Amino acid sequence: MSRLVMHNLADREKAVGPFATPEGTEPAWRHWQLRLDESKVAWLMFDCQDADVNVLSQAALTELNEVLMALEADKPRALVIRSAKASNFCVGADIKEFRHLESVAMARDKLFDAHAVANRLAALPFVTVAVVHGHCFGGGLELALACDYRIGIEGARLGFPEILLGLHPGLGGTGRSIALIDPIQAMTLMLTGKNVNAARAKKLGLIDALVPERHVQAALDMAFNKKLARKAPGFSAKLTNLAPVRRWAAKKMRAQAARKAPPEHYPAPEKLIQLWEQHGNHTQQMLTAEVDSFSELLLTEASNNLVRVFFLQEHMKKLAPKGQEPARHVHVVGAGAMGGDIAGWCALQGLTVTLFDMQTEIIAKAIGRTAVLCDKKRLNAAEKRAVLDRLIPDLDHAGAAHADVIIEAVPEKIEIKRSVYQTLEPKMKPGAILATNTSSIPLDELQQELQAPERLVGLHFFNPVAQMQLVEIVKHHKLSNDTYEKALAFTAQIKRLPTPVAGTPGFLVNRVLTPYLLEAMQLLDEGVTAETIDQAAEKFGMPMGPVELADVIGLDICQGVAEMLQARLDTPMPTIPEWLTQKVNAGDLGKKTGKGLYTWKDGKPQKKSAPAAGPEDLTDRLLLPMLNMCVTCLREEVIDSEELLDGAMIFGTGFAPFRGGPMHYLHSRGQDRVAASLDALASRHGERFKPDPWFAAAPHQEYE
Numbered sequence: 208m209s210r211l212v213m214h215n216l217a218d219r220e221k222a223v224g225p226f227a228t229p230e231g232t233e234p235a236w237r238h239w240q241l242r243l244d245e246s247k248v249a250w251l252m253f254d255c256q257d258a259d260v261n262v263l264s265q266a267a268l269t270e271l272n273e274v275l276m277a278l279e280a281d282k283p284r285a286l287v288i289r290s291a292k293a294s295n296f297c298v299g300a301d302i303k304e305f306r307h308l309e310s311v312a313m314a315r316d317k318l319f320d321a322h323a324v325a326n327r328l329a330a331l332p333f334v335t336v337a338v339v340h341g342h343c344f345g346g347g348l349e350l351a352l353a354c355d356y357r358i359g360i361e362g363a364r365l366g367f368p369e370i371l372l373g374l375h376p377g378l379g380g381t382g383r384s385i386a387l388i389d390p391i392q393a394m395t396l397m398l399t400g401k402n403v404n405a406a407r408a409k410k411l412g413l414i415d416a417l418v419p420e421r422h423v424q425a426a427l428d429m430a431f432n433k434k435l436a437r438k439a440p441g442f443s444a445k446l447t448n449l450a451p452v453r454r455w456a457a458k459k460m461r462a463q464a465a466r467k468a469p470p471e472h473y474p475a476p477e478k479l480i481q482l483w484e485q486h487g488n489h490t491q492q493m494l495t496a497e498v499d500s501f502s503e504l505l506l507t508e509a510s511n512n513l514v515r516v517f518f519l520q521e522h523m524k525k526l527a528p529k530g531q532e533p534a535r536h537v538h539v540v541g542a543g544a545m546g547g548d549i550a551g552w553c554a555l556q557g558l559t560v561t562l563f564d565m566q567t568e569i570i571a572k573a574i575g576r577t578a579v580l581c582d583k584k585r586l587n588a589a590e591k592r593a594v595l596d597r598l599i600p601d602l603d604h605a606g607a608a609h610a611d612v613i614i615e616a617v618p619e620k621i622e623i624k625r626s627v628y629q630t631l632e633p634k635m636k637p638g639a640i641l642a643t644n645t646s647s648i649p650l651d652e653l654q655q656e657l658q659a660p661e662r663l664v665g666l667h668f669f670n671p672v673a674q675m676q677l678v679e680i681v682k683h684h685k686l687s688n689d690t691y692e693k694a695l696a697f698t699a700q701i702k703r704l705p706t707p708v709a710g711t712p713g714f715l716v717n718r719v720l721t722p723y724l725l726e727a728m729q730l731l732d733e734g735v736t737a738e739t740i741d742q743a744a745e746k747f748g749m750p751m752g753p754v755e756l757a758d759v760i761g762l763d764i765c766q767g768v769a770e771m772l773q774a775r776l777d778t779p780m781p782t783i784p785e786w787l788t789q790k791v792n793a794g795d796l797g798k799k800t801g802k803g804l805y806t807w808k809d810g811k812p813q814k815k816s817a818p819a820a821g822p823e824d825l826t827d828r829l830l831l832p833m834l835n836m837c838v839t840c841l842r843e844e845v846i847d848s849e850e851l852l853d854g855a856m857i858f859g860t861g862f863a864p865f866r867g868g869p870m871h872y873l874h875s876r877g878q879d880r881v882a883a884s885l886d887a888l889a890s891r892h893g894e895r896f897k898p899d900p901w902f903a904a905a906p907h908q909e910y911e
Contacts, residue, residue: 236270240291241277248431249283254291261292263346263378264301265317272324278331285334285431288354296339297347299368300378305505305514314502318377322498325379329353336430338423339363339414344402348413349378352387356430356437358423359405359414366402372517373510373865375479377501382493385483388412389444391456394483398464398476412438448488457484472748472865475504512867519854519868520676523706527699528692534700535559538601538610540627542566544761544799545644546616547573548672551580554598555673556701561599561606570600580673607634612697614666616644619767624648625656632658640690640697642666643681646717647768649775650683650710661687664694667714668703669859670760677859678703683710706855709845712775715852716859717768718840719869720756722832722895724765725781727753730821730828732784737804738818743825748863753829754804755812758797762804766791778839779895780832824888831885831896837869838901878902 234240238261240252251274255261278286290296308314328335328350337351340360348365351357359365367376367384375381375397384393388411396403409417415437416426429435446452457480464476478500486493504510535558539550542564550562550573564570577598581591599606607613613631617623624643635641641663643653654660665681678698682691691707698705708715727740731754741752757765769783790796790803797803798810805812822828837852846852853868866872873881881902888896 236274238264238267239270239274241274243283247284248427249278249286251286251288252291253288253297259292260295260342261290261297261347262299262301263297263321263350265304265321267301268321268324272327275324275327275331279327282333285336286331286354287336287338287427288350289338290340292341295341295347296337296343296363297345297350298342299345299347302372302514302517305510308505311502311506314505315498318498318502321378322494325349325353326494329379329383334431334433336427338427339365340420342402344368345376345380346378349376349380349383352380352383352413356416356435357414358426358430359408359417360423361405361417361419363405363408363414364402365405365408365413366400367397368400368402370398370400370475370479371513373473373475373507373513374501374504375475375482375497377497377505379494379497381479381482381497382486382490384413385448385487385493386490387440388438389440390447390453390483390487391444394460394479397479398460412440450488453484453487457481469748472863473509474507475510478504509865512865512871515867515871516854516857516864519850519857520704522850523704523854523858524699526705526707527695531693531696534611534693534697536561536606536610536612538604538606538613539563539616540604540613540631541616541618542570542573543616545668545670545672546614547576548670549614549616549644549668550598551577551594552672553701554594555580555584557597558701559597559599561601561610563601563604563606565602567600567602574598574600583673604630604634607631608636610636610639612640612642612693614642614644619645619648619764621648621652624653628653628657628663635662640664640693642694644668645681646764647713647771649712650681650686654683654685660685662690664690665710665714666694666698667716669716675859675861676702676704677716677855678705679714679716679855679859680705680707681710681714682707704854704858706851706859707847708855709843711843711845713768713772715840715846715855718772718776718845719833719836719856720860721765721769721772722778722780722836723829724753724757724760725769725783726828726832727757728784728787729781730825731804735821735825736815736819738814739821740825740829741814742818743821744829747826747830748866750861758803758805758807758812760797761799762787762796763791778836779893779897781895824891827884827888828892831881831888834869834873834881835885835896835899837873838905839899841870842899842901842904878905 237256238254240254242250244250253261255267335354336356336358337354338358339351340363343351343363343365345368348367367380369375392411405417408414415435418426426435447456460480468476470477482493482496482500486496537553537558538561539546540563542562550560554560554577562570562573574595578595581594615624615627617627643665644667645665646667650663650665654663657663664686665679667679667681669675669677680694695705713721730740731737737754741754744752766783766787773780794800795802798807801807840846841849841852849870853870856862856869857864862869882898885896885898
């Protein structure tokens, strides 16, 4: 909380009566601070002990229940709930506690107790107001919904992210949100997991007032006197909750949800839609049913794995060292598909970016794509203009001398990259780092002609830059620790997930993906249709099949990486088909040219609607070479741990999140069974399927 807010609270708070803490004694609660001011308004400050953010742990909820009992016994004029944390009201439940629930019955008991606390808050016989600043997510938003009024501070963000954990709101958020705002809008928030800014929340009716901090007291006075206007759901919202309309809307929701989250893999959207379809016109029934539905989801394999993915993500975020001076200026060399989008993303994150290319029209296209990205992020006109103003065309490398980070994103030719370094290195200021976005070239080769090779590091982004969270931090033998830590910190600064990898050919992600993509091409050679191949991968849970993925990456890039890996590695892989070379030479490179393995129209591949049946071992032929290369990378220490490998593949390729990552899937399936399946494939299709020596040497970690 800001110094101003704390000062204002100190001025108006006075510990009196039963809410006073006697001098020299410990506070009554570890996570809550309760005070009564002179006007008999109770101020309840949420302040989780020894934590940077507020979470609704069992301990915090137990203490809140005690606070509410005290308020029931000695009623104040009103209750205001605020956060003492600088950045947030409350970010949700304590997800670590989910891992300790061993049965649906245990989960139901815990959730029933939590509901009792929220219901107690909702039933208090005096005005209750939540004053929300910063992040207000999940259980935090559900707590606010149990109050009579919600006042938002400028800059707040609100949302229900539970669906990303294989769940739906579980502290009354389903019923209360639908009763408060338009049901379709409430369901959209819960089904997508997206958060909204305070202005959008005000428009929806999630908050009743949106004010700067200095006007909070005036808004509170209006709430205390029940004069704070609240947006009532309109006629269309009431119509939507009629049973026939609700059934019709639920059918559409199912179809939309299934396209992105098939119910056989992600059961939470269907559970939420069922809740609303059956109980949407009766809030109390929906709250009761929410307990059972949430408890059942909590014990599903999908939720367990998605919670695991959440902790993988948190672990990757923490790899960035604290205390590094933030970068302010980035110079990007190469305004093509990757370089231009990296530049646009950095500008979106508030950095000044100079963008060099020898062709002005390519820079113009990159700026155009950034403008489209701003629109997708729903930036207003002023915010969009600010982003575009920070993205500066640079035809003579003028920005290189001022940059904290220089990112080279030119074609994958070692001679071209070395020529760029020769131009840039003399211009670099002290302390700046030189980063390459190479997707496969070993950095020990790239650094050979540099005067200060310790300043070179790999920052390997993934396409599309604005969606793929992973950045591989690629090392080499002369990399300095200072450069390495700056690279980690910069990656976190621009809201990407840093993952350190060795500078070996292909690094991690491209090395693991290449056998997957080449096996798809081998299957095409055998007459299996592209649609059949992609459908098999998508049924497994991949966001897109390998044929479509190859087109999205670019057939020229796929060919280049495959040729490099085949030349530099001993690992057997499928032969690169001659027709791939012919397509690349003809300029049919995939999505970016409108034609590749598919024909593309309006950014979408034109697929046949009914794929033919494929061979019985189709899915294993695609996925097991990927798992085999994963364990090869672990054995060769390309990456430090299975956890980081799983995170890299999920956030760099979209590997089926509900399966918890490729290594987690391998152990769940059983490493002996995976090795046996590889042996069987090798006997039928060749040595490229032979199990890596890791299988014989690694300790068993098989899960039921």
